[in-house]
Amino acid sequence: MNASFAIGNVNIVNERAGDGLLRGYNVVVDGKGTITAVGPRDTTTIPEGCHRVDGRGKYLLPGxxxxxxxxxxxxxxxxxxxxxxxxxxxxxxxxxxxxxxxxxxxxxxxxxxxxxxxxxxxxxxxxxxxxxxxxxxxxxxxxxxxxxxxxxxxxxxxxxxxxxxxxxxxxxxxxxxxxxxxxxxxxxxxxxxxxxxxxxxxxxxxxxxxxxxxxxxxxxxxxxxxxxxxxxxxxxxxxxxxxxxxxxxxxxxxxxxxxxxxxxxxxxxxxxxxxxxxxxxxxxxxxxxxxxxxxxxxxxxxxxxxxxxxxxxxxxxxxxxxxxxxxxxxxxxxxxxxxxxxxxxxxxxxxxxxxxxxxxxxxxxxxxxxxxxxxxLGLDGITGQIGKGFSADMLLLAENPLLDWGSFVHPELVVTRGTVLKNPRVQRFDDIDTELDAMLV
Ligand SMILES: [Zn+2]
The missing domain is CATH 3.20.20.140 (Metal-dependent hydrolases)
Known part of the structure; x- marks a missing residue:
């Protein structure tokens, strides 16, 4: 079983927030990979002994x-x-x-x-x-x-x-x-x-x-x-x-x-x-x-x-x-x-x-x-949101994806059903990416 962890003081990308961001939030995940608490850091405590990831200045969104x-x-x-x-x-x-x-x-x-x-x-x-x-x-x-x-x-x-x-x-x-x-x-x-x-x-x-x-x-x-x-x-x-x-x-x-x-x-x-x-x-x-x-x-x-x-x-x-x-x-x-x-x-x-x-x-x-x-896909209530009771399927980015799509290229963390993958890297095809970049200019 995975140890419980929390991401502290992070900006959550959420379409219900005025400008798409909930600022300074804590997210707590239990050992079974379920999100157990999400809220402003003043009112959402991170339990004792819980591994803490500092989310300050970073952006969290559902996987x-x-x-x-x-x-x-x-x-x-x-x-x-x-x-x-x-x-x-x-x-x-x-x-x-x-x-x-x-x-x-x-x-x-x-x-x-x-x-x-x-x-x-x-x-x-x-x-x-x-x-x-x-x-x-x-x-x-x-x-x-x-x-x-x-x-x-x-x-x-x-x-x-x-x-x-x-x-x-x-x-x-x-x-x-x-x-x-x-x-x-x-x-x-x-x-x-x-x-x-x-x-x-x-x-x-x-x-x-x-x-x-x-x-x-x-x-x-x-x-x-x-x-x-x-x-x-x-x-x-x-x-x-x-x-x-x-x-x-x-x-x-x-x-x-x-x-x-x-x-x-x-x-x-x-x-x-x-x-x-x-x-x-x-x-x-x-x-x-x-x-x-x-x-x-x-x-x-x-x-x-x-x-x-x-x-x-x-x-x-x-x-x-x-x-x-x-x-x-x-x-x-x-x-x-x-x-x-x-x-x-x-x-x-x-x-x-x-x-x-x-x-x-x-x-x-x-x-x-x-x-x-x-x-x-009929998975509402299970994944797709950073909310209490949802599976911890998340993505932590260094930059604001609402302003810069390129922030998705190198996620800092990918979390799948509560398991954290740090600094994940994939094999890229640079020639293809160069061509695709040109389509977005
Ligand atoms: Zn197809």
């Missing part, structure tokens, strides 16, 4: 929550060999071979570690090769291995030739097959379900492919019914008005990437009768889409078709964020780690992009990545 993660890659540009049509079946066979399975497990473990060390204390995978993320979640939850809080999807569900297939998808071409695939994932212990409602950018073969509807509304409704019966939320990759509308009508709980919204879409987000909780949320992923249109082809290594589709997807996504904000729709934070140039340690960059391109204020972006994401 980041990333709702859209893939653990199969570190984010260096994916070779066309892996995404192109020519070798997709060969690549898939290797990935699913015994050696491929061992390698997937190792990669997932390394990437999950990087996420944690970069300040992501909770994440959801949305498309794995097999059940490597499920196995990781089990080890982390049991305490056998130190790791973030996770929700794991296993393979995503798609149609024949659909987005993510065959590499990271299970294929079904009828409502009953989709239902069976959902049952197979549930039997294997997943804690989230992911479907491909439309085509995607990375594996597009033609211009316009990215948002084209793939799964039928009936197939998606069958998945949602089965997942919801097991208490699981359904995430849908969806990048066009038609695809998003069909997915929401079918009862999908989170729309990944998103599109410009019409009245029907806005209404369905707010009031979605077939969803698990009666409402749905948007998880944009600017980190995955923007580099493809903003950075040089030499850097991204993608085809003209991918770039053309990315332009469409980016415009839809940015408008979708503005529409969601204007209509009070729940906006969470996801990055699509593992995709081209989306590393496992740059989740904070999504906050900067949400501010720069999505029109969110810094505190709104942090809210999306913490408290709101916890609510969206």
């Amino acid at each position: 980041l929550i990333n709702a859209h993660v893939h653990l199969f890659s570190d984010g260096k540009p994916l070779p066309e060999l892996l995404t192109g049509a020519t070798f997709q079946h060969a690549v898939s066979s290797v990935l699913h071979s015994p050696i491929g399975t061992v390698l997937s497990r190792r990669r997932a473990q390394v990437n999950a570690r990087t996420l944690l060390l970069s300040g992501v204390t909770t994440f959801r995978t949305v498309g794995d090769v097999g059940y490597e993320a499920v196995a990781l979640q089990r080890r982390f939850d049991s305490g056998k291995e130190l790791g973030a809080r996770m929700l794991a999807s296993g393979p995503l569900l798609a149609i024949t030739g659909g987005h993510g297939s065959p590499q990271i998808a299970m294929i079904g071409d009828s409502p009953w097959q989709a239902r069976k695939n959902t049952r197979i994932n549930i039997m294997n212990g997943v804690s989230a379900i992911k479907i491909a409602a439309t085509g995607g950018v990375t594996d597009a073969r033609k211009i316009g492919d990215a948002g084209r509807p793939q799964m039928s509304e009936e197939e998606m409704a069958a998945v949602c019914m089965e997942a919801h019966q097991a208490g699981l939320l359904v995430a849908a990759h969806a990048q066009s008005a038609q695809g998003v509308t069909m997915a929401l009508r079918a009862g999908v709980d989170t729309i990944e990437h998103g599109c410009a919204m019409n009245d029907e879409i806005v209404d369905l987000f707010h009031d979605n009768p077939l969803s698990l909780r009666g409402w749905s949320a948007l998880i944009p992923t600017l980190s995955a889409a923007l580099p493809l249109v903003k950075l040089d082809r030499d850097v991204t290594g993608v085809s003209d078709i991918v770039i053309a589709n990315a332009h469409i997807a980016v415009d839809e996504m940015i408008q979708g964020i503005h529409d969601a904000k204007a209509h009070g729709i729940a906006i969470g934070m996801g990055t699509d780690t593992g995709m081209t140039l989306v590393t496992q340690y740059n989740s904070w960059r999504e906050l900067a992009l949400l501010q720069r391109f999505g029109g969110l204020t810094p505190i709104e972006a942090i809210h999306a990545a913490t408290r709101e994401n916890a609510r969206i």
Whole structure:
């Protein structure tokens, strides 16, 4: 068991404070990793014998929550060999071979570690090769291995030739097959379900492919019914008005990437009768889409078709964020780690992009990545807030993140379920970071 500790006299980033900061607060954590007291330092005593971290002049916020993660890659540009049509079946066979399975497990473990060390204390995978993320979640939850809080999807569900297939998808071409695939994932212990409602950018073969509807509304409704019966939320990759509308009508709980919204879409987000909780949320992923249109082809290594589709997807996504904000729709934070140039340690960059391109204020972006994401993922009351009774999932920064996103690059402490990681360091790809920095200037 961890010794109890406290962070004294710290500034807490909190959207309910006037300027986003509660100044001079004490935070006390017990030996089980639960926050037991939070309050002004004059009135909140730190118990005798409790290890004390001096928080003076520093900034504490809930650990980041990333709702859209893939653990199969570190984010260096994916070779066309892996995404192109020519070798997709060969690549898939290797990935699913015994050696491929061992390698997937190792990669997932390394990437999950990087996420944690970069300040992501909770994440959801949305498309794995097999059940490597499920196995990781089990080890982390049991305490056998130190790791973030996770929700794991296993393979995503798609149609024949659909987005993510065959590499990271299970294929079904009828409502009953989709239902069976959902049952197979549930039997294997997943804690989230992911479907491909439309085509995607990375594996597009033609211009316009990215948002084209793939799964039928009936197939998606069958998945949602089965997942919801097991208490699981359904995430849908969806990048066009038609695809998003069909997915929401079918009862999908989170729309990944998103599109410009019409009245029907806005209404369905707010009031979605077939969803698990009666409402749905948007998880944009600017980190995955923007580099493809903003950075040089030499850097991204993608085809003209991918770039053309990315332009469409980016415009839809940015408008979708503005529409969601204007209509009070729940906006969470996801990055699509593992995709081209989306590393496992740059989740904070999504906050900067949400501010720069999505029109969110810094505190709104942090809210999306913490408290709101916890609510969206059904983890409210557990994590996402620095409050009494919450899990001690926290991030201590030297500078004010509301004024300088760069303060996330080297956190002083990452606290996961009460375990303190001091001065965590990750392996960075400087060439990628230089390119990504240029997008924010
Ligand atoms: Zn994704």
